[in-house]
Amino acid sequence: MSLNRRNFLKTSLAASTAIALPIPAFAADVLNVALIVPSPAADVGWSHTLELGTKALEAKYGDKIKVTLLENIAEGPDADRIMNKTVADGNTFLILGSFGYMEGGLKLAKAHPEVSILHASGYKTAPNFSPFGARYYQGTYLMGMAAASLTKSKKLGCVGAFAIPELITSINAFTLGAQSVDPAIEVSVVWVNSWFDPASEQQAAKALLSQGVDVIFSNAQDTPSVIQTAEEAGVYAFNLNSSMKTYAPKKYLGVVATDWAPYFLQSVDAHLAGTFKGASAWLSMADKCVIVADWNPDIPADIVAKITDVQAKLESGAFSPFTGPITDQSGAEHVAAGVTLGDDMILSMDWHVKGVTTPLPK
Amino acid sequence: MTILAFILAGTLAAATPMLLAALGELIVERSGVLNLGIEGMMALGAAIGFVVTYQTQNPYLGFAAAALGGIALSMVFATLALALTANQVAAGLAIGVLGQGMSSLLGKPLESQTLNAPDKLGIPGLADLPVIGPLFDQDIVVYLTLALAVAIWAVLNHSKLGLIIRAVGENPSAARAVGFPVLRIRLAAIAFGGALAGMAGAYASTIYTPLWADGMIAGRGWIAVALVVFGTWQTGRIVFGALLFGALSLGGLIGQAAGVGLPSQFLASIPYIVTILMLAVISSNRRRMRLNTIASLGQPFSN
Numbered sequence: 001m002s003l004n005r006r007n008f009l010k011t012s013l014a015a016s017t018a019i020a021l022p023i024p025a026f027a028a029d030v031l032n033v034a035l036i037v038p039s040p041a042a043d044v045g046w047s048h049t050l051e052l053g054t055k056a057l058e059a060k061y062g063d064k065i066k067v068t069l070l071e072n073i074a075e076g077p078d079a080d081r082i083m084n085k086t087v088a089d090g091n092t093f094l095i096l097g098s099f100g101y102m103e104g105g106l107k108l109a110k111a112h113p114e115v116s117i118l119h120a121s122g123y124k125t126a127p128n129f130s131p132f133g134a135r136y137y138q139g140t141y142l143m144g145m146a147a148a149s150l151t152k153s154k155k156l157g158c159v160g161a162f163a164i165p166e167l168i169t170s171i172n173a174f175t176l177g178a179q180s181v182d183p184a185i186e187v188s189v190v191w192v193n194s195w196f197d198p199a200s201e202q203q204a205a206k207a208l209l210s211q212g213v214d215v216i217f218s219n220a221q222d223t224p225s226v227i228q229t230a231e232e233a234g235v236y237a238f239n240l241n242s243s244m245k246t247y248a249p250k251k252y253l254g255v256v257a258t259d260w261a262p263y264f265l266q267s268v269d270a271h272l273a274g275t276f277k278g279a280s281a282w283l284s285m286a287d288k289c290v291i292v293a294d295w296n297p298d299i300p301a302d303i304v305a306k307i308t309d310v311q312a313k314l315e316s317g318a319f320s321p322f323t324g325p326i327t328d329q330s331g332a333e334h335v336a337a338g339v340t341l342g343d344d345m346i347l348s349m350d351w352h353v354k355g356v357t358t359p360l361p362k
Numbered sequence: 363m364t365i366l367a368f369i370l371a372g373t374l375a376a377a378t379p380m381l382l383a384a385l386g387e388l389i390v391e392r393s394g395v396l397n398l399g400i401e402g403m404m405a406l407g408a409a410i411g412f413v414v415t416y417q418t419q420n421p422y423l424g425f426a427a428a429a430l431g432g433i434a435l436s437m438v439f440a441t442l443a444l445a446l447t448a449n450q451v452a453a454g455l456a457i458g459v460l461g462q463g464m465s466s467l468l469g470k471p472l473e474s475q476t477l478n479a480p481d482k483l484g485i486p487g488l489a490d491l492p493v494i495g496p497l498f499d500q501d502i503v504v505y506l507t508l509a510l511a512v513a514i515w516a517v518l519n520h521s522k523l524g525l526i527i528r529a530v531g532e533n534p535s536a537a538r539a540v541g542f543p544v545l546r547i548r549l550a551a552i553a554f555g556g557a558l559a560g561m562a563g564a565y566a567s568t569i570y571t572p573l574w575a576d577g578m579i580a581g582r583g584w585i586a587v588a589l590v591v592f593g594t595w596q597t598g599r600i601v602f603g604a605l606l607f608g609a610l611s612l613g614g615l616i617g618q619a620a621g622v623g624l625p626s627q628f629l630a631s632i633p634y635i636v637t638i639l640m641l642a643v644i645s646s647n648r649r650r651m652r653l654n655t656i657a658s659l660g661q662p663f664s665n
Binding site: 039040042043044045072157163188189190191192193194196197198199200201202203204206207208209210211213222223224225228232247357358359361 | 575
């Protein structure tokens with residue numbers, strides 16, 4: 001075949017069709033799952049807990065499932081491109097590990113009804129698109145009780161990433177838990193306005209220490225910076241998602257951990273059975289998603305007993321931290337006595353309870 | 363620890379990574395080259411410094427390796443900017459991105475690992491003083507960085523070497539005409555800047571926050587570049603700017619912890635606004651400004 005223009009066009013057309021044809025790279029009975037996370041999946045932190053959830057899938061389904069991990073994917077157009085590629089590559093079950101993947105993921109779900117998608121911390125739902133999150137506040141309430149029993153200055157502190165409802169809720173429950181043990185407790189908050197800046201997190205922790213704070217809540221940091229600083233200074237600290245006890249062998253107060261395995265398993269089962277339905281899942285202690293662990297042995301026995309008691313009530317649903325009367329920072333009654341805030345009120349919380357000394361950024 | 367002690371003790375350490383990188387960039391820019399890759403060189407230095415210190419448990423080796431890493435990356439820049447007379451802005455940005463990518467790759471296996479911070483080195487007598495004592499209880503790199511600032515000031519303004527570097531930056535053709543090897547001097551300046559940026563990164567990852575987290579430099583390299591420009595290439599102003607920035611960023615956090623009724627986003631932006639304003643006011647004399655600006659900055663030169 002001589003290389004003239006007509007033949008060249010023919011051959012290149014043939015070649016491009018060959019490339020574009022979907023090549024069945026995987027056996028048909030293997031489910032391909034893609035997990036996309038915003039930070040490196042290290043040994044600790046948010047992305048790590050999601051990865052552990054997919055490990056449970058692998059343990060159950062063995063070689064019937066193949067999980068692809070895509071880590072450190074910045075939110076935005078790049079994430080959209082990568083999501084689309086994972087679907088083009090034959091993945092039919094996606095787990096999107098960041099709020100900012102929401103719009104891109106939703107578009108993808110609409111274009112590919114055969115694909116099921118789980119999306120972390122979002123609020124939009126589609127028939128094949130489920131947002132999921134954890135009720136961290138149940139755990140931080142218990143941490144507040146423990147913190148109140150150990151503080152000498154009666155001043156607790158929190159280093160927070162961004163002042164969004166999820167984090168505000170955790171701080172409020174932490175404060176209410178502490179006040180249930182000692183009503184005089186005060187909580188200072190420092191927002192670093194970044195999901196990821198170990199140096200600022202460390203400075204924020206030290207700023208709290210200089211105010212006399214002696215228990216620190218590391219709220220939504222994926223690095224051990226705050227925990228490490230607290231251990232060095234000899235004050236108690238705790239964090240969310242996965243245990244950082246190894247970074248603070250003496251002063252680690254405990255962890256509000258998350259276990260996504262039950263939810264992931266249930267969702268994949270539904271996907272395989274063809275019964276996957278997009279619905280918001282705000283998982284609690286009762287769902288075995290929110291777990292408190294690694295309690296510090298310094299917590300007095302009577303408080304441990306109280307914590308166990310409240311924990312049982314949280315698990316059974318008999319108790320919610322956001323049950324009135326609750327006064328806000330201005331001193332006005334925000335939740336009347338006997339009233340329990342509904343999920344929508346908790347999910348959109350933009351006020352602090354009395355006892356949080358830092359005004360909320362507007 | 364009182365609030366004052368926190369700010370006194372914290373400011374110098376907070377300023378050190380930016381100051382170290384800015385001093386290196388000062389020499390580079392004084393020789394007439396604009397290297398915008400500081401952020402990437404710091405990120406690479408941070409990763410190399412952490413990995414080497416983690417493996418050998420020897421922070422000095424970590425710093426040395428970070429300096430070499432910074433030099434290596436700056437040589438990529440020098441190849442583009444000096445040998446190939448590429449656009450310096452583009453070349454600097456390119457190696458900046460390259461450095462951040464290499465940093466992620468190198469640090470990956472050690473994500474979230476920690477090191478023990480070296481002990482502080484109190485100056486006998488001074489460190490025990492009431493009130494200002496914490497100012498004299500720092501790690502060794504802080505003292506060395508301040509000493510380096512004095513040395514750089516002295517060299518630039520009161521030595522033949524400084525005169526040569528400035529001549530090369532102001533008028534490379536004239537410098538070439540009287541026999542100075544312009545490109546070699548610029549090459550040396552770029553290497554020096556790379557070494558300091560690498561060590562600045564190592565300071566951040568092995569001493570200031572002794573842990574590895576990808577992306578931990580978080581824009582401090584860009585602040586270093588800004589300090590050099592807004593400090594109008596004067597050593598004293600750059601030191602002042604770095605300290606002011608460090609103190610204000612701590613002050614903002616203190617303000618939040620103490621319950622000041624200002625939004626945290628505003629408190630967080632104060633250091634940037636005030637530092638730029640202060641340096642702009644100091645440098646507002648137009649005539650002096652013209653004298654200070656480096657005439658051939660960013661312009662390629664070939665023999």
